[in-house]
Amino acid sequence: MNRQKRTAIFHRLKTANPAPRTELCFRTPFELLIAVILSAQATDRSVNKATERLFAVADTPGAMWALGEPRLKEYIQTIGLFNTKARNIIECCRILLERHQGLVPNNRHDLEALPGVGRKTANVVLNTAFGQPTLAVDTHILRVANRTGLARGHTPRQVEDKLTRWIPKEYLQDAHHWLILHGRYVCTARKPRCAACVIYDLCEFEDKAAYARN
Structure with missing residues (x-):
């Protein structure tokens, strides 16, 4: 696939979606961090249902730490x-309080140390949270990138590196949200909705015509 396409x-x-947003509910970088940790192998809907109650009683590292693992x-x-997520979150809060003045760091090195x-x-x-042009490759984006031909790769990191390098800079900030939403609602895993796809004629998916007829 070339740059023009x-x-x-x-x-x-x-x-189609000028201002894409995550479907996780959050108000602060800390709430977003906790929601994303919880979202691993879970739906955004299930996370939002849990965090609505959780953030009502603990919406800062100090409050979460005071809540404690059993109550969390x-x-x-x-x-x-x-169980694992609760243990990680409580330890994460301890580190934020002890090393970062209770603030979520805005750099990769410190974030990945949590x-x-x-x-x-x-x-x-x-x-x-911080407006940096990063691109998180989950299962949806991995599928969309490979299926459409945007960036083919066997691992999330391979696809991330290619997308980051090849996506025009003016689109990179919101690319993560566009691709994940496209994968979640249009370019689905089992039965892609090719007939409703706004990039149908640009996509390089070999079987798109068959799915468009269904």
């Missing part, structure tokens, strides 16, 4: 891997 793809995605589990027990925070989580926080 990539530019046209993102122009159309922007036209009560708020997030409907979310997968909640328990439960890998490259993907750090990219989401850097992009959404």
Whole structure:
């Protein structure tokens, strides 16, 4: 896929959704960090349901730390891997309080040093909370990038590096949200909705015509 086609793809995605946003509910960088940690192997809807109650009683590292691991589990027990996530979140709060004055760091090195925070989580926080042009590759973006031909790769890091290098700079800030939403609602895993796709003619998916007829 050449630069001209990539530019046209993102122009159309922007036209269809000029101001894309994460579907996780948050008010502060800390709330976003916690929500993203909880979202691993869970739906945004299930996370939002849990954090609505959780953030009402603990919306800062100090309050979360004071809540403690056992009580935290009560708020997030409907979310997968909640035991591990609770342990990571409490330890994360301790580090934020002891090393960062209770603030979420705005750099990759310090973010990835936090328990439960890998490259993907750090990219989401850097992009959404701090406005940095990072791109977090989840299963949706991995699928969309490979299927459409935007950037083919076997691992999230391979796809991330290619997308970051190839996406025109004017679209890079919002590219994560456009691609994840496209993968979640249009370019779905089992039955992509090719007939409703705004980039149908630009996509390089070999079987798109068959799905467009269904």
